[in-house]
Amino acid sequence: MSGAAPPVPPLDDRDGVIWVDGAFVPWRTARLHVLSHGLHYGGSVFEGERVYDGRVFALPEHSARLVASARHMGYDLPWTAAELDAVTREVVAAADLTDGYVRPVAWRGGDTLRLVAPDNRVHLAVAAWPWPRIFTEGPRGIRLRTSRWRRPAPDTAPIRAKAAALYAIGALAGQEAEEAGFDDALLLDHRGRLAEATGANLFLVIGGELHTPPPECVLDGITRRTVIGLARGLGLPVVERHLAPAELDRATEVFLTGTAYEVQAVTGVDGRSFPLGEVGAALTEAYARAVRPGGADRSGHPAPAAAASDTG
Numbered sequence: 001m002s003g004a005a006p007p008v009p010p011l012d013d014r015d016g017v018i019w020v021d022g023a024f025v026p027w028r029t030a031r032l033h034v035l036s037h038g039l040h041y042g043g044s045v046f047e048g049e050r051v052y053d054g055r056v057f058a059l060p061e062h063s064a065r066l067v068a069s070a071r072h073m074g075y076d077l078p079w080t081a082a083e084l085d086a087v088t089r090e091v092v093a094a095a096d097l098t099d100g101y102v103r104p105v106a107w108r109g110g111d112t113l114r115l116v117a118p119d120n121r122v123h124l125a126v127a128a129w130p131w132p133r134i135f136t137e138g139p140r141g142i143r144l145r146t147s148r149w150r151r152p153a154p155d156t157a158p159i160r161a162k163a164a165a166l167y168a169i170g171a172l173a174g175q176e177a178e179e180a181g182f183d184d185a186l187l188l189d190h191r192g193r194l195a196e197a198t199g200a201n202l203f204l205v206i207g208g209e210l211h212t213p214p215p216e217c218v219l220d221g222i223t224r225r226t227v228i229g230l231a232r233g234l235g236l237p238v239v240e241r242h243l244a245p246a247e248l249d250r251a252t253e254v255f256l257t258g259t260a261y262e263v264q265a266v267t268g269v270d271g272r273s274f275p276l277g278e279v280g281a282a283l284t285e286a287y288a289r290a291v292r293p294g295g296a297d298r299s300g301h302p303a304p305a306a307a308a309s310d311t312g
Contacts, residue, residue: 015027017094018127019127020125024094035113038106038109043075043164043165045066045106045107046162047102048103048258048259049101050100050259051100052099052292053098054098058226059088062104063088066081066104067081067084070106072158075122084126087126088104100128101128102128104125107123108121109123140267141264141276142184144183144184144186145177145269149187150189159218173187177198182268186269188245189216195213196219200256201213201215201221203257204243205279210237211240211251212239221259223262224257226257233286253275265284
């Protein structure tokens with residue numbers, strides 16, 4: 001049909017190269033064996049990073065977290081965080097990206113399929129590709145549905161790791177929410193308190209303050225920490241505390257934060273409705289400045305041109 005958008009090619013069938021275990025390989029041949037330990041037992045760890053104007057936002061923080069995630073899952077990466085920074089820059093340059101997405105991923109290989117396999121070789125890959133804004137027609141809110149699935153207690157899962165195993169919960173919750181006509185799911189924690197969306201941190205505006213659950217059973221997102229710093233720089237009080245689901249009734253605004261979402265307004269949770277408010281709009285604007293080289297720093301103050309770096 002004339003004017004229709006071209007089909008988006010699947011991620012495993014594209015031109016280009018992917019960095020795997022120390023070398024660039026053709027995109028379509030970047031594969032792992034079906035008996036890889038990480039595929040069977042959920043031990044892979046990964047990061048999601050955004051490229052703005054050719055630079056990866058908060059790159060050292062993402063690389064450090066990937067190294068830490070692997071250690072939480074019981075293995076060490078064969079590359080340091082600093083080496084991973086350098087590799088990521090090479091990948092972005094090879095992809096000739098101005099704005100895009102980077103996915104580093106590490107996993108144990110197929111030396112053995114014993115559940116306990118400390119001697120399995122560890123593999124690492126880094127891919128990058130163009131990534132448009134989620135809503136290209138302008139900002140809009142999304143609707144969440146409270147899920148029956150819950151975030152686990154910190155003594156039952158490695159919640160500080162960005163591990164594939166933990167994302168199975170979000171995948172199930174998100175699928176059920178979409179099947180019910182919602183955009184995403186809202187998950188409670190193991191005690192029934194507000195936790196997060198499937199892959200994004202949660203914020204409520206209550207009484208002119210920004211309230212967010214403490215990262216006790218959810219990942220302390222890099223975007224989350226950035227937005228907290230920006231809010232404080234704008235003079236907005238930030239309160240990290242446990243939040244009961246009923247406190248949604250007190251909220252005048254609700255939004256999510258994450259690498260993909262950035263700052264995403266929520267206009268509905270179950271039967272509740274929320275406006276596209278001023279606080280969310282101000283933080284969206286502040287974040288858009290912070291992620292660009294030479295923009296505002298993460299406390300909301302303008303960054304000197306000489307200080308522009310991969311950390312925004």
